Amino acid sequence: MIKGLKVQLKPNNKQRTKLLQSAGVARFAYNWTLNRQIENYKNGGKFIPNGELRKEFTKLKQTEEYSWLNNYSNNITKQAIKDACDAYIKFFMGESKYPRFKSKKRSKPSFYVDTSKIQFNGTHVKLEKLTTSRKRNKQKINWTRLCEHERIPYGDNVKYINPRVSFDGINWWISVGVEYEETKEIPTNEGIGIDLGIEKLAVISDGSVYKNINKTKKVKQLEKREKRLQRKVSKKYEMNKIKMKGGEIRYKKTNNIIKLENQLKKLNQRLTNVRHNYSHQVTTEIIKRKPSFIVVEDLNVAGMMKNKHLSKAIQQQGFYVFYRQLQYKCEWSNIKFIIADRFFPSSKTCSGCGNYKKDLKLSDRKYVCGLCGFVLDRDYNASLNLKNYGQLAISQ
Known part of the structure; x- marks a missing residue:
């Protein structure tokens, strides 16, 4: 390995x-x-x-x-x-x-x-x-x-x-x-399903919930500093605007602009590191439980990004980074990594009786089954369905 x-x-x-x-x-x-x-x-x-x-x-x-x-x-x-x-x-x-x-x-x-x-x-x-x-x-x-x-x-x-x-x-x-030498130990603990989202990064079928790091005070302060630096850089460029003979506008890059851009680079890197570090902490904690399998959804991130109201929040969550980290850590620990079909209705299916609720809206944060009366958190219900999906995939 x-x-x-x-x-x-x-x-x-x-x-x-x-x-x-x-x-x-x-x-x-x-x-x-x-x-x-x-x-x-x-x-x-x-x-x-x-x-x-x-x-x-x-x-x-x-x-x-x-x-x-x-x-x-x-x-x-x-x-x-x-x-x-x-x-x-x-x-x-x-x-x-x-x-x-x-x-x-x-x-x-x-x-x-x-x-x-x-x-x-x-x-x-x-x-x-x-x-x-x-x-x-x-x-x-x-x-x-x-x-x-x-x-x-x-x-x-x-x-x-x-x-x-x-x-x-x-x-x-x-x-x-x-x-490295390959690990021969095969985990035998109960498998888990993971539902990824925007409000919370991940909801696990065993009841664990991982918050959205972008909503924390630390990240919000860093984003505020980033916006201020971007405005400063923009203003400096406008101050050093030069109009050429042909009407062409050029911007002179001064030493102060270079200093500010370097500060902005460092701040951008710090924000990226905070998000990646949190993703590593979450994935490592999940792997340490040694489940026999892990199931995640195949999210259509490109399609989700077309929603202008949610695109920034989706991009900041870094679903691809989370998938990649989880996948290679599963390979290191001999855990089966299963990706559920993109069209699998994990959120609209009742984990209690299997009833399909067609009219479920994105604003509905509670899943209420019209057939058996089962009431559950929407994301937790989806994670249970993903776990059941994994159990069926292994048994077949």
């Missing part, structure tokens, strides 16, 4: 510069590969294999114009060329759109680290060729500090898969796949 781990880096100024340059080298190699493939296709040639392009790129590095590439790890460029070739193949197989050139401004800076060269020691990670000097005091630059100690396992028996260093605009991160 392979688990993906992502830890924030704490580089110094020299390391930050070198990391950014390494990401630039990866972008250069990727764009060079795409350009070669496009030129070759226009001239009537067939797809150039990854191996041939690597050899060509090695010769390019030997020229005086591109000798600067030798100051960086050759594994960065090798993997960037492979990634570009894979993107090109996926396009011709109809699996993805046509690959685009990576932009310095818009693309996410990232690069690959070779699995045989990367080293962890609990507090630091060693990245290849951040310095070309062989002096012992200079070699320390290769060791970058980790924000979370002992998070990534280390030792001779640990195998690392596809390590990548990336930059999100504020912080540097390292993500790596680590091979």
Whole structure:
């Protein structure tokens, strides 16, 4: 079993510069590969294999114009060329759109680290060729500090898969796949159904209710600060508006605007982290109960987002993040993860007698069965129906 781990880096100024340059080298190699493939296709040639392009790129590095590439790890460029070739193949197989050139401004800076060269020691990670000097005091630059100690396992028996260093605009991160032994224990506790919603994030069939984190005081205060910063940035742009000769309007980006935009980025990231952290806490707590199966609805989020009154609330809940976290945690713990059919009427069906109530409105927060007189919370009733759905799916 392979688990993906992502830890924030704490580089110094020299390391930050070198990391950014390494990401630039990866972008250069990727764009060079795409350009070669496009030129070759226009001239009537067939797809150039990854191996041939690597050899060509090695010769390019030997020229005086591109000798600067030798100051960086050759594994960065090798993997960037492979990634570009894979993107090109996926396009011709109809699996993805046509690959685009990576932009310095818009693309996410990232690069690959070779699995045989990367080293962890609990507090630091060693990245290849951040310095070309062989002096012992200079070699320390290769060791970058980790924000979370002992998070990534280390030792001779640990195998690392596809390590990548990336930059999100504020912080540097390292993500790596680590091979773990599979858990053989199979949970035997009663299965559960989970009803997701806007008023409450999740209602569980065992009676547990998880609140909507976006309604808490902490998140509301952060959103208020975000709005104020957005207004400040907007006003600064309006103050620095320049009218050109042809009537075209341009906006001058000052140092104050850059400072405010950086503050806004940090605040946006903090809000995202608060929501993701809460989602992790909820999913982990559910998995710790060790149910035999978990059932969730296949919600039509794209359709729900068309409602202009609810679209913001739906987007903030992050249903996809919740699904993804729950799914991979179920795989780690040998729990059956079942997705109920999109058209399964979990809310309109009575969990007591199975009666279908066609005229149930969204404003009706209590489910009142017209046949057996069963009265229950709407979301709790849906979670019980989802649990029954899972029991039928397993028995068939």
